[in-house]
Amino acid sequence: MVMPLPNFLLIGAAKSATTSLADYLNQHPDIFLPPNNKEPNYFAFAGERLPPPGPASPHVINALWYSHCVTDYANYLNLFEPVKNERAIGEASVRYLYFAEATRRIKEKLPNVRLIAILREPVNRLYSHYCMNVQYQLEPLGLPDAIAAESARREAKWGWDWHYVNVGLYAQQLKRYFDLFPREQIKIFPYDEFLEKPGAVFQEMCRYLEVDDQFVPDMSSRGKVAYRPKNLALDQWLHWPRSDRTGIGRVVPRRLPKEILAWLESWNSAPVPKLDPGLRQDLSRLFHEDVRELEELLGRKIPWYA
Numbered sequence: 001m002v003m004p005l006p007n008f009l010l011i012g013a014a015k016s017a018t019t020s021l022a023d024y025l026n027q028h029p030d031i032f033l034p035p036n037n038k039e040p041n042y043f044a045f046a047g048e049r050l051p052p053p054g055p056a057s058p059h060v061i062n063a064l065w066y067s068h069c070v071t072d073y074a075n076y077l078n079l080f081e082p083v084k085n086e087r088a089i090g091e092a093s094v095r096y097l098y099f100a101e102a103t104r105r106i107k108e109k110l111p112n113v114r115l116i117a118i119l120r121e122p123v124n125r126l127y128s129h130y131c132m133n134v135q136y137q138l139e140p141l142g143l144p145d146a147i148a149a150e151s152a153r154r155e156a157k158w159g160w161d162w163h164y165v166n167v168g169l170y171a172q173q174l175k176r177y178f179d180l181f182p183r184e185q186i187k188i189f190p191y192d193e194f195l196e197k198p199g200a201v202f203q204e205m206c207r208y209l210e211v212d213d214q215f216v217p218d219m220s221s222r223g224k225v226a227y228r229p230k231n232l233a234l235d236q237w238l239h240w241p242r243s244d245r246t247g248i249g250r251v252v253p254r255r256l257p258k259e260i261l262a263w264l265e266s267w268n269s270a271p272v273p274k275l276d277p278g279l280r281q282d283l284s285r286l287f288h289e290d291v292r293e294l295e296e297l298l299g300r301k302i303p304w305y306a
Contacts, residue, residue, distance in 0.1 A: 004083040008090035008114040008209055009043075009106065011177075012097030014167055015128040016120040016191045020222050022092040024202055027218060030211040032086035034079040040070040043102040043109070044095040044160075047071060052159035055140055063241040064136050065161055088209040095160055098167050103176040113185065114209065115177060119294075120191035121304045122168030122287040123280055129164055131226035131272045137236055144279065165286055171293035178297065188298060227269035234268050 010018055010025075019038065026033045034040065051058055051066040070076045083089055096102040097117055106113060120128075130146060133139035138161070139146060146164060153162050160167065177186055187208050194201045198219050206213035229235035238261065288305055295302050 003077045004080045004089055005077075006080065006090045006110060006113060008088055008116065009096060009110070010090065010092035010094075010116045010118075011102075012094040012117050012173075013119055013125060013170065014094040014098070015125045015132070016094075016118040017194055017222075018092050018094050018118060020219075021118065021194070021202075021205075023221070024198075024217040024219060025088075025090070025205070028088075028206070028211060028215050030086055030215075031088040031090070031209065032080070032083050033091055035082070037068050037070070037079055038091075039068055039093045039095075040076060040079060040091055041068075041093045041095050042070045042073070042076040043105040044093065044099040045069050045071050046073065046101075046105055052157055054138065054158050054162065056138055060240055061138070061159070064138065064239065065159070088211050090209075097170075097173045098160060098163070100176055103180055107180045115181065115186045116189070116205065116208070117174070117186070118189045118191050118194055119170050122170070122291070123275070123283045125168050126164045126283065127275050128226055129161075129167065131228070133161060135226055135229060135235070136239060137229075137232060143275075147283070168287060169290045171290045171297050174294070174297060226272050228272050230268050230270050234264065238265055238268070 010022060012018065022033055022038050025031050026035070048071055050069055050071065051061040054061045070079065079091070080089060093102075096106065106115075127143070130139060130143055141149060146162070150163060150165055154166070174186075174188075187205070189201055189205075199216070202217065202219075203213040206215065284305060291302050291304055
């Protein structure tokens with residue numbers, strides 16, 4: 001029996017509404033995405049040992065960021081075993097845009113695959129990425145110090161999750177794809193356009209994937225949204241692996257109804273603070289050159305910086 005293979009991949013960028021988009025696409029009757037694994041990351045981590053180092057124990061990092069990853073090809077193929085008659089078969093793994101090895105591996109296994117990327121203004125993307133790490137208590141440093149530590153962390157082989165600046169250098173990442181794939185196999189969407197006109201962008205994606213563009217998904221819910229925990233111990237109890245949770249378990253029972261857990265999470269969630277304008281300006285300078293290269297690569301103006 002020949003196992004079905006993906007004919008499209010949502011490759012990134014990280015923190016650019018890819019979770020929401022994957023949810024919308026998965027509602028389409030002619031589109032299949034693995035129902036229980038939105039982000040297998042196979043082409044980023046094939047044959048590798050996970051998780052990479054970081055500021056917490058490997059057990060915690062694996063549980064929060066890597067437990068869903070698939071590193072074996074047979075297991076990757078099994079994700080698509082439930083495919084029936086869907087015309088568009090795909091998956092969404094935002095690490096594919098960043099990892100150079102992923103580009104080569106995708107070309108080797110899926111040379112005719114259609115690729116979709118959503119690009120978000122790099123500073124907003126960076127800050128959302130940072131806030132998500134703070135939310136899960138996986139970033140002990142303030143933002144300026146975390147940026148200053150990025151080079152040393154990369155040399156120490158820390159995972160992609162702490163490569164705040166480098167993940168936003170889109171021109172370098174897309175050039176690898178343009179070097180290996182025909183341009184007609186790569187579709188780029190601006191994040192802001194997706195936020196402003198999600199229905200129109202969804203229709204365009206459907207046409208690109210050659211499925212019915214008149215289908216209207218339920219877009220009332222959004223994917224992951226970063227927040228700032230009011231109580232770190234409670235948030236750790238809610239999200240970390242059981243063996244690494246704090247002593248709050250002596251006060252709060254281990255097993256609670258889902259409704260109560262959802263209420264606790266909502267109660268404990270505060271909006272992330274606004275990024276300081278001066279720091280935003282400093283960070284934007286890190287991306288100006290890459291944005292100019294991106295404009296040349298795509299042949300169009302990118303309205304992020306004057």
